[in-house]
Amino acid sequence: xxxxxxxxxxxxxxxxxxxxxxxxxxxxxxxxxxxxxxxxxxxxxxxxxxxxxxxxxxxxxxxxxxxxxxxxxxxxxxxxxxxxxxxxxxxxxxxxxxxxxxxxxxxxxxxxxxxxxxxxxxxxxxxxxxxxxxxxxxxxxxxxxxxxxxxxxxxxxxxxxxxxxxxxxxxxxxxxxxxxxxxxxxxxxxxxxxxxxxxxxxxxxxxxxxxxxxxxxxxxxxxxxxxxxxxxxxxxxxxxxxxxxxxxxxxxxx
Amino acid sequence: xxxxxxxxxxxxxxxxxxxxxxxxxxxxxxxxxxxxxxxxxxxxxxxxxxxxxxxxxxxxxxxxxxxxxxxxxxxxxxxxxxxxxxxxxxxxxxxxxxxxxxxxxxxxxxxxxxxxxxxxxxxxxxxxxxxxxxxxxxxxxxxxxxxxxxxxxxxxxxxxxxxxxxxxxxxxxxxxxxxxxxxxxxxxxxxxxxxxxxxxxxxxxxxxxxxxxxxxxxxxxxxxxxxxxxxxxxxxxxxxxxxxxxxxxxxxxx
DNA sequence: AGCGTCGTTGCACTCTCTGCAACATCCATT
DNA sequence: AATGGATGTTGCAGAGAGTGCAACGACGCT
Numbered sequence: 001x002x003x004x005x006x007x008x009x010x011x012x013x014x015x016x017x018x019x020x021x022x023x024x025x026x027x028x029x030x031x032x033x034x035x036x037x038x039x040x041x042x043x044x045x046x047x048x049x050x051x052x053x054x055x056x057x058x059x060x061x062x063x064x065x066x067x068x069x070x071x072x073x074x075x076x077x078x079x080x081x082x083x084x085x086x087x088x089x090x091x092x093x094x095x096x097x098x099x100x101x102x103x104x105x106x107x108x109x110x111x112x113x114x115x116x117x118x119x120x121x122x123x124x125x126x127x128x129x130x131x132x133x134x135x136x137x138x139x140x141x142x143x144x145x146x147x148x149x150x151x152x153x154x155x156x157x158x159x160x161x162x163x164x165x166x167x168x169x170x171x172x173x174x175x176x177x178x179x180x181x182x183x184x185x186x187x188x189x190x191x192x193x194x195x196x197x198x199x200x201x202x203x204x205x206x207x208x209x210x211x212x213x214x215x216x217x218x219x220x221x222x223x224x225x226x227x228x229x230x231x232x233x234x235x236x237x238x239x240x241x242x243x244x245x246x247x248x249x250x251x252x253x254x
Numbered sequence: 255x256x257x258x259x260x261x262x263x264x265x266x267x268x269x270x271x272x273x274x275x276x277x278x279x280x281x282x283x284x285x286x287x288x289x290x291x292x293x294x295x296x297x298x299x300x301x302x303x304x305x306x307x308x309x310x311x312x313x314x315x316x317x318x319x320x321x322x323x324x325x326x327x328x329x330x331x332x333x334x335x336x337x338x339x340x341x342x343x344x345x346x347x348x349x350x351x352x353x354x355x356x357x358x359x360x361x362x363x364x365x366x367x368x369x370x371x372x373x374x375x376x377x378x379x380x381x382x383x384x385x386x387x388x389x390x391x392x393x394x395x396x397x398x399x400x401x402x403x404x405x406x407x408x409x410x411x412x413x414x415x416x417x418x419x420x421x422x423x424x425x426x427x428x429x430x431x432x433x434x435x436x437x438x439x440x441x442x443x444x445x446x447x448x449x450x451x452x453x454x455x456x457x458x459x460x461x462x463x464x465x466x467x468x469x470x471x472x473x474x475x476x477x478x479x480x481x482x483x484x485x486x487x488x489x490x491x492x493x494x495x496x497x498x499x500x501x502x503x504x505x506x507x508x
Numbered sequence: 509a510g511c512g513t514c515g516t517t518g519c520a521c522t523c524t525c526t527g528c529a530a531c532a533t534c535c536a537t538t
Numbered sequence: 539a540a541t542g543g544a545t546g547t548t549g550c551a552g553a554g555a556g557t558g559c560a561a562c563g564a565c566g567c568t
Contacts, residue, residue: 002296003555004525008259009300013316016323022546032527037547042256046263050355055546059324061355062267064378067321069270070313101304101315112366124318257524258556276515286558291516309515 007031008039012059015049019058067124074099076209077108080200080239084111084211087235091228093215098127099208100138103150105129113215130156130164131188133197134210140178141199141207147174162188182233183210184226192217194225198236202243211236261285262293266313269303273312321378328353330454330463331362334493338365338465341489345482347469352381353462354392357404359383367469384410384418385442387451388464394432395453395461401428416442436487437464438480446471448479452490457498465490 007029014020014028026036040057043049047062071077077097084095088111097109104126129135139147151167151174164170177183185195197212213232215225261283268274268282280290294311297303301316325331331351338349342365351363358380383389393401405421405428418424431437439449451466467486469479 001292001299002258002262004256004258005262005293005296006299008256008262009296009302012300012320016320016327018327023544033546034528034548035526038255038525039259042259042263045255045260046266047356048263058327059320061358061360061380063317063324064321064360065358065380066266066270066313067318068378070317102301104315104319106315106318124322126315126319277513287515288517288559289557292556 019056098134105135133185136183137210140174273310352388359389387439390437391464394428
């Protein structure tokens with residue numbers, strides 16, 4: 001909608017791939033060097049872009065700080081965190097909290113496993129949307145139309161033999177997840193890692209977030225992990241209750 | 255330098271404080287609502303801003319993803335990580351990696367303590383620049399002029415009784431740190447937490463990053479923590495060596 | 509119904525961004 | 539040393555893009 005801003009913002013993903021010099025930026029934007037220079041300068045003033053000692057540009061510190069602040073202001077996260085910690089203390093496995101936004105699903109909180117073998121993931125990182133248990137829950141709650149449209153648009157990388165292969169299979173899986181109210185990922189992303197997940201709902205009953213417990217085969221089998229399901233659902237329900245305003249901490253004087 | 259982009263980018267820190275609606279954004283920018291709308295639209299298209307169900311705007315998912323990618327592309331981080339993990343395995347405490355950029359010092363990697371009592375910090379978060387051990391190392395290496403200028407500009411919040419009180423004290427501390435080649439923070443940020451830090455240097459000898467080991471008093475005393483100093487320095491030196499190209503992994507055929 | 513608030517659109521004006529060309533710097537080459 | 543070629547930087551005039559206005563539409567509230 002706004003050409004100048006559009007161009008400026010296009011620089012960010014470009015730099016995310018790695019540092020680039022003025023010429024490269026100008027070329028990839030399709031603008032004159034002087035134009036690129038001014039855009040970069042403005043980005044620089046705002047700290048979104050950093051000029052390293054070899055004069056090349058890369059993404060700047062403020063970007064981290066912004067992402068950080070934004071994350072801390074997510075109230076679901078705030079509310080959920082202590083519950084996640086408690087669940088982690090009880091079972092010892094990695095616990096994740098994820099939300100859906102703009103065709104992506106991303107982790108917004110994580111409590112690490114207390115076992116030495118940990119799975120790789122990072123808060124802020126988009127998840128494998130076609131296989132992750134949390135993604136299934138978040139997408140299963142979308143209105144039918146959106147769900148279909150999104151499923152068609154997605155790509156279905158075969159991380160493992162158990163990965164969701166295509167849109168049809170994905171939609172069927174979502175339907176199932178929708179009905180049962182919980183989801184799993186049994187080696188669909190990494191051969192040896194299983195997850196169980198449950199939805200967190202707002203006051204209107206819509207799914208606002210999802211949480212999961214993940215553990216590698218070497219620590220517990222898929223069946224053993226599934227025995228945690230009731231506990232995971234209870235935790236998710238507790239968070240839902242608190243988030244939607246019902247019974248945060250019942251005041252006895254009320 | 256570029257008015258439009260400047261305005262658009264000013265929206266981001268504003269939204270970082272919390273969600274805002276169109277009117278609020280327009281007012282705080284000092285522009286017409288229609289202008290703010292178009293800027294927000296552009297930010298939205300790039301995923302930097304998200305429109306939540308109550309129509310208010312907040313920071314968007316792509317911001318996290320960008321910060322994420324940027325972080326993963328930092329080569330120091332890549333090189334240092336395994337060393338940090340190894341140090342953590344050896345001593346059990348929280349290990350941090352930090353860099354200096356644009357008058358801020360921020361953590362770019364962290365390996366959590368294996369003790370139940372952990373300190374609060376997050377990757378991407380700016381550190382308390384006047385007291386953190388890593389900050390002292392990074393700033394101590396600045397050329398004299400810059401160091402003085404920066405020290406004067408900073409604020410010196412008294413987190414605890416041991417916090418650096420003013421520019422003079424800070425500059426003296428930096429001088430000391432510069433000479434001894436390592437730094438500590440003994441309860442300067444949080445009463446009960448101590449840190450020991452060592453610098454990581456590039457091929458030209460300049461400090462490019464700093465790493466620290468932190469632990470609360472309840473786990474180890476400051477004196478006990480100090481006994482780890484040689485180990486921390488050795489780790490930092492190993493990272494320095496690898497980063498500056500010397501002996502990444504000595505090839506016996508060479 | 510009627511009012512007030514908030515987001516949205518079309519349009520004319522003008523301000524700001526753009527591209528150009530010239531200049532400055534630096535490094536590699538002869 | 540001097541030359542050539544990169545690369546980053548500045549001033550300027552033209553024009554295209556962004557701006558604010560005013561009017562409209564959509565809600566929610568009394």
